[in-house]
Amino acid sequence: MTAYIIRRLMVLPIILIGVTLLIFAMLQVLGPVERSALYVRDIPHSESALDAIIKRYGLDDPFYKQYWSWLVGRTDPETGKTIGGVLRGDLGYSRTGREPVIDTLKRRIPMTMELAIWSMFPIVFIGIWLGIKAALNHNRWPDQLARVVAILGYSFPTFVFGLLVLLIFYAKLGWFPPGRLSTEFSQEVLKPGFVNYTKMISFDSLLNLRFDIFLDSLRHLILPVITLSYLSWALLLKVTRSSMLEALRQDYVTTARAKGLSEKVVVNRHVRKNALIPVATIAGATVAGLLNGVVITETIFNLPGIGSAAAAAALSLDVLTMLGFALFTAALFILVNLMVDIMYGVLDPRVRLE
Amino acid sequence: MSADAASSPVHLEDEYLDEQSRLEKLLGPEWARLLKGIVTNPLSVAGLIILSCFVLVALFAPILAPPINANWNTTLIPRDGFIAQPKPPGTPWERNKPETIPFWYGITGHDDWVHLFGTTSGQYDIFYGVVWGTRTALFVGSLVVTSSAIIGILIGATAGFYGGWVDEALMRLVEIFIAFPFLVAALILASILVPIFGRSIWPASIALIAFGWTGYARLLRGDILSTKERDYVQAAQASGARDIHLITRHILPNAIYPTLVVLSLDMGAIVLSFAALSFLGIGVQEGYADWGQIVSFARSWILTLDQNWYIIVFPGLALLLYGMGWNLVGDALRDILDPKMRGR
DSSP states (O other), rough: HHHHHHHHHHHHHHHHHHHHHHHHHHHSSSSSHHHHHHHSSSSSSSSSHHHHHHHTTTTSSSHHHHHHHHEEEEEEEOOOOEEGGGTTTOOOOEEETHHHHHHHHHHHHHHHHHHHHHHHHHIIIIIHHHHHHHHTTTSSSHHHHOOOOHHHHHHSSSHHHHHHHHHIIITTTTOOOOSOOOHHTTGGGGGSSSSOSSSSSHHHHHHHHHHHHHHHHHHHHHHHHHHHHHHHHHHHHHHHHHHHHHHHHHHHHHHHHTOOOHHHHHHIIIIHHHEEEEHHHHHHHHHHHHHHHHHHHHHTTTTOSSHHHHHHHHHHTOHHHHHHHHHHHHHHHHHHHHHHHHHHHHHHHHHHOO | OOOHHHHHHHHHHHHHHHHHHHHHOOOOOOOHHHHHHHHHSSHHHHHHHHHHHHHHHTTTTHSOOSSTTTOOTTTTTSOOOSSSOOTTTEEOOOOSSSSSOOGGGGGGOOOSEEETBBBBBTTTTHHHHHHHHHHHHHHHHHHHHHHHHHHHHHHHHHHHHHHHHHHHHHHHHHHHHTTSSHHHHHHHHHHHHHHHHHHHSSHHHHHHHHHHSHHHHHHHHHHHHHHSSSHHHHHHHHHTTTHHHIIIIIHHHHHHHHHHHHHHHHHHHHHHHHHHHHHOOOSTTTTBBBBHHHHHHHGGGGGTTTSSSSSHHHHHHHHHHHHHHHHHHHHHHHHHHOOOGGOO
């Protein structure tokens, strides 16, 4: 097991270097003059000022030199101070956020995390539960229902779905409004009496014992959570179903039935345990689905998370904010995949012997 | 039961067998089974019907939604003025309407052009956009899927066939590309490409290709790794076949089937991703006949969506049906090709 984990960890630096190289290469698609614009907060009035910026940040250096100074920072020829350096946490200045990119990310991550945490409940419960029900009733109505849910889930574009539920449940019925909180509560959470432990309003309101705010925040979370997660329900449902069907066909299941165990015991003890191993492997795909989804979902529901920041940045070509977002999502995604790999090795002994 | 009915099943079966063997002779057993499966599975038949409707709409777009004059750039939606307030379906078309009225127009119950599906803000005609958007969807889908499949197949085949350090290096490259969630990566690259290519279908298409090939590469590599150990490949190699001959004649034709499943699923998924990028405002210019671009107009009307429902419902329905058509066909293909499902 240790050897397996070490092998996985050894690949990690290569991937991380590759990811930063790829991000940097994307930045290089723009010429030095365009890239100098990324560093400018006041519009320079002469061409020589532009040249000075290009020189100061070394934007016409060879590729490897620029990559290195982008990664660890470079010494400013005028002041002697170190400027830039992604590894130092300097991701540049966000034009759309009007603050350093790292601050935008820090401020907006709690919203996105809150959305992701709440999405986990329907994904795991609806996805896995419906998948198991479908497989146990193969080719009967729960199975057909599951198929329809899966195909609809895969085919529905997130942005159309999000707007449709807003049309029905907000514009028509007025049940679930967009935004994060109703106006009467949005001032409450800023008052000194309300302590922001996690910066996630639904959890903070519970910790502050303000159940009225908690219910209001849930009312605002329901539609975005469904919009963000239905694609993952479909994915999990499909994988659970086929993996259950596979397990039900195994010889040891026939044996268990033949020795007279009740169907309930067969399913609970012999089938489900083995069937859920492959399900664990798509946790990575689920996280990717959520990260893709937050861009659209937060934009539609007007939520201040990192996804809507990335969408706004993309629209006004705020490259540094986008690259900061890319770096963050890639790092998170790599971490999740590493955990999935290790977990898979723990669950299935055959994997680590490969 | 008459004697006739009793004998007919046998007779039918004979004819059926004949038909099958003829098909098999023509296409080979695997392709024949694939074709037969696709036209007999009810889900895939439903998918094929949906998709043929889209192809027909794309083919007959000039008759369904005639361009306003002969020199009109058909990818641009004609606009009836510039007012911000969207107009509901059935509103008479005042300015810039098509010169001719097609023969089928009587069934709508109007003698002159109206906005059949309403207009967006800026008075772009939604009906025209949905009809001509079919061409955009089919073109972008085929372009992106073919290009990423070719890149992926080349890289996957090379990695799988040569193995060793080539395989190791190429697979690490793939891992770097898949370290980014797909839509996030495409969004970033597309927005960087916009100043270079201008607002058109190209920035989003190129970005989707750049991050879309990895699935094909991984899938084909795995299939080739298992196929190349088969006896007939070893035999061909032992009798002195060259690498390129081995790959194209013996390995690829037998390893390509799972790729077909992904190919058909991607034809739908890529168009949905492209539409999502359009919706976010990355890619095509305002007024381009593209489903996602039309839906993006709804973003300014969130509070009154119940009155302006037509902005999302018509293009949204087109997107949903298009995605569903390919998903139905792809799902059926997967079942047909899955050896575990054979004979079920």
